[in-house]
Amino acid sequence: MNAIEVRNLVKRFGDKTVVDHVTMSVAEGEIVGFLGPNGSGKTTTIRIMCGLLTPDAGEGTVLGHNLLTDSLKIKREVGYMTQKFSFYEDLTIGENLEFVARLYQLRPAGEYVGRTLEELGLASRRDQLAGTLSGGWKQRLALAACIMHKPRLLLLDEPTAGVDPKARREFWDEIHRLARDGLTVLVSTHYMDEAERCHRISYISYGRLLATGTVEQVIENAGLTTFIVTGPDLNEVAAELEGRPGVEQVAPFGTTLHVVGSNRQLLEKTLKEIGRRKGTRVEPGETSLEDVFIQFMAGSKDNMA
Amino acid sequence: MRNTVFSFARLGALLTKEFIQMRRDRITFAMMLGVPLMQLVLFGYAINNDPKGLPAALVATSQDQYTRAIASALENTGYYRFDHVVQSAAEAEALMAEGAVSFVVTIPSDFARRVERRDEPRILIEADATDPSVASNAISTLSTVASQALLREQGMQAEAAEQAKQQLQVIVHRRYNPEGISQYNIVPGLLGVILQMTMVMMTSMALTRETERGTMENLLAMPTSPVEIMLGKVLPYLVVGAVQVMVVLAAATLMFAVPFVGSMPLLFSAILIFVLSLVLLGYTISTVSHTQMQAMQLTFFFFLPSLMLSGFMFPFRGMPDWAQWLGEIFPLTHFLRIIRAVMLKGANFAAISTEIAALTIFVILFAAMALFRFRRTLD
Ligand SMILES: Nc1ncnc2c1ncn2[C@@H]1O[C@H](COP(=O)(O)OP(=O)(O)O)[C@@H](O)[C@H]1O
Ligand SMILES: [Mg+2]
Numbered sequence: 001m002n003a004i005e006v007r008n009l010v011k012r013f014g015d016k017t018v019v020d021h022v023t024m025s026v027a028e029g030e031i032v033g034f035l036g037p038n039g040s041g042k043t044t045t046i047r048i049m050c051g052l053l054t055p056d057a058g059e060g061t062v063l064g065h066n067l068l069t070d071s072l073k074i075k076r077e078v079g080y081m082t083q084k085f086s087f088y089e090d091l092t093i094g095e096n097l098e099f100v101a102r103l104y105q106l107r108p109a110g111e112y113v114g115r116t117l118e119e120l121g122l123a124s125r126r127d128q129l130a131g132t133l134s135g136g137w138k139q140r141l142a143l144a145a146c147i148m149h150k151p152r153l154l155l156l157d158e159p160t161a162g163v164d165p166k167a168r169r170e171f172w173d174e175i176h177r178l179a180r181d182g183l184t185v186l187v188s189t190h191y192m193d194e195a196e197r198c199h200r201i202s203y204i205s206y207g208r209l210l211a212t213g214t215v216e217q218v219i220e221n222a223g224l225t226t227f228i229v230t231g232p233d234l235n236e237v238a239a240e241l242e243g244r245p246g247v248e249q250v251a252p253f254g255t256t257l258h259v260v261g262s263n264r265q266l267l268e269k270t271l272k273e274i275g276r277r278k279g280t281r282v283e284p285g286e287t288s289l290e291d292v293f294i295q296f297m298a299g300s301k302d303n304m305a
Numbered sequence: 306m307r308n309t310v311f312s313f314a315r316l317g318a319l320l321t322k323e324f325i326q327m328r329r330d331r332i333t334f335a336m337m338l339g340v341p342l343m344q345l346v347l348f349g350y351a352i353n354n355d356p357k358g359l360p361a362a363l364v365a366t367s368q369d370q371y372t373r374a375i376a377s378a379l380e381n382t383g384y385y386r387f388d389h390v391v392q393s394a395a396e397a398e399a400l401m402a403e404g405a406v407s408f409v410v411t412i413p414s415d416f417a418r419r420v421e422r423r424d425e426p427r428i429l430i431e432a433d434a435t436d437p438s439v440a441s442n443a444i445s446t447l448s449t450v451a452s453q454a455l456l457r458e459q460g461m462q463a464e465a466a467e468q469a470k471q472q473l474q475v476i477v478h479r480r481y482n483p484e485g486i487s488q489y490n491i492v493p494g495l496l497g498v499i500l501q502m503t504m505v506m507m508t509s510m511a512l513t514r515e516t517e518r519g520t521m522e523n524l525l526a527m528p529t530s531p532v533e534i535m536l537g538k539v540l541p542y543l544v545v546g547a548v549q550v551m552v553v554l555a556a557a558t559l560m561f562a563v564p565f566v567g568s569m570p571l572l573f574s575a576i577l578i579f580v581l582s583l584v585l586l587g588y589t590i591s592t593v594s595h596t597q598m599q600a601m602q603l604t605f606f607f608f609l610p611s612l613m614l615s616g617f618m619f620p621f622r623g624m625p626d627w628a629q630w631l632g633e634i635f636p637l638t639h640f641l642r643i644i645r646a647v648m649l650k651g652a653n654f655a656a657i658s659t660e661i662a663a664l665t666i667f668v669i670l671f672a673a674m675a676l677f678r679f680r681r682t683l684d
Pocket of ligand 2: 039043044068083157158
């Protein structure tokens with residue numbers, strides 16, 4: 001049985017379709033990354049999955065419970081970490097956790113809170129007001145609170161936004177540890193390195209699911225060719241390449257230039273001319289996940305309007 | 306399967322959280338206890354319940370001894386200050402209309418002749434009763450003072466006085482407002498108004514605060530039911546209301562010597578139902594507003610008409626029928642009747658049962674509305 005199995009989810013706000021026939025499945029124990037530009041409908045999709053929004057169309061099951069009729073059962077077994085910190089800033093860490101423990105009727109609440117604090121290394125900050133915590137600590141608290149009741153599925157909405165790299169690394173180690181114990185995780189993110197730590201990723205744009213699969217599959221399916229250009233006056237070369245046949249992306253990376261296109265022949269032809277310049281070298285390169293996403297974004301209109 | 310609709314454990318969690326937040330929010334906490342007390346002191350003293358030296362006009366066409374005797378006796382009471390002595394009723398009318406005098410005392414030209422003939426001598430007192438509390442004490446002293454003055458002037462013996470007293474007719478016209486309120490109305494009424502203000506306002510923001518801060522999303526994602534969330538918000542404020550009541554009632558009896566002739570338990574029960582209706586109303590407002598600002602505006606939208614039409618500002622029976630009908634839809638209206646009846650008249654349960662029933666209906670209605678309006682989702 002899949003932990004998440006939803007078909008053709010649709011959600012409209014006014015006349016704007018924010019989630020447009022999204023079909024998704026997540027196997028048990030899997031870590032799935034949910035990617036897409038701002039305003040593409042990630043948060044909305046996740047909210048539908050945990051019963052916080054009712055879809056206008058579509059159906060599905062989450063942990064075997066019907067999405068449309070069993071949202072209370074879903075809430076009990078899912079841990080949802082909101083995009084914006086949504087615990088009480090005027091309560092201490094301990095009080096917040098205690099509140100959550102009692103709402104889930106975990107008994108004895110004190111024991112659960114104590115253990116969770118220990119596990120996450122928050123014990124020393126138990127009496128600190130949540131509002132005075134830094135981003136990294138807030139995120140730890142939120143994660144602690146949503147795994148305390150031992151959910152079978154974690155829905156994490158941009159959990160590492162604004163968190164430093166070390167805290168992010170630790171956060172992901174923790175996610176993998178939890179997944180090893182059988183927890184399923186759906187996590188939305190903007191970070192490529194995080195996407196690469198997922199078993200599978202889904203890319204959503206403008207409410208539509210554009211790609212899904214392992215990172216390698218997504219890159220493969222995008223059908224892009226990438227060349228790496230090195231040499232002098234790279235700025236000039238970049239300006240020259242912009243808009244030429246076959247060139248769809250030109251991005252400087254340190255002392256190199258990544259040139260990406262979906263039509264291999266056109267791109268090779270254009271780059272052959274560039275390669276004749278003195279000192280300039282053109283070599284085939286590996287298409288990265290980021291190249292693929294940039295390509296996706298360029299292909300769809302701005303979602304934020 | 307655990308109960309999904311109601312659990313004391315979950316309600317307990319919500320209540321604990323709410324009380325901690327209340328304790329940490331110093332300003333709100335101060336507002337809950339300090340402001341009512343301050344308002345009581347401020348309004349209680351500002352609304353002078355026995356004003357003296359009120360400006361008056363004397364319309365006296367003759368300057369006979371009886372006229373002079375009555376005028377000076379009235380001035381001696383301290384209530385009247387004859388700033389104007391005029392010859393015609395029209396002049397006096399104008400003075401009252403512009404607010405220069407609060408009273409017009411008219412002693413007719415045939416007054417002296419009627420006194421001598423014992424032919425029902427009359428004095429007309431017109432009082433500006435726009436603000437009825439201004440006039441009431443001044444008027445109540447008037448009859449006695451005037452007749453005593455007259456008797457003295459006639460040199461009558463005490464035994465004859467009783468009989469003669471009845472002969473003097475003091476005709477009192479309360480102008481602009483047919484019903485006079487006693488000043489004791491104000492302090493009990495103030496309790497209702499203060500409670501209404503703070504209770505509705507605070508609860509109306511309780512839920513919208515969660516929405517604004519984003520904590521609502523988290524709350525809804527956890528297993529709580531609408532009933533629990535409602536009670537979790539409403540009960541703490543009920544406690545606050547009870548404390549407020551104690552403070553204001555104690556202060557009212559100590560500072561203003563407002564008589565308390567009725568049954569204390571009866572009054573407290575009634576107050577509890579009233580406060581419950583207020584917090585539920587506030588909560589209902591909370592479920593329909595998206596921001597705290599909207600909640601505040603809705604509260605004021607409700608507050609002002611209830612103040613005007615409840616009988617706090619103007620006598621209820623003095624309003625036109627349609628306004629009285631409108632007035633009935635405010636819990637404050639019924640509460641004012643209860644508290645005045647119990648505190649001042651010593652009314653028993655039977656006497657106020659219809660008002661209690663009305664408040665109970667509000668409680669049920671508001672609770673139903675709040676639960677109906679409450680969204681389990683973020684749609
Ligand atoms: N409650 C709402 N009412 C109206 N529009 C909304 C609401 N929630 C989200 N939207 C809109 O839906 C789109 C998708 O939002 P969201 O799901 O938050 O995207 P993401 O999480 O991918 O950034 C955005 O354009 C946003 O403005
Ligand atoms: Mg989002």
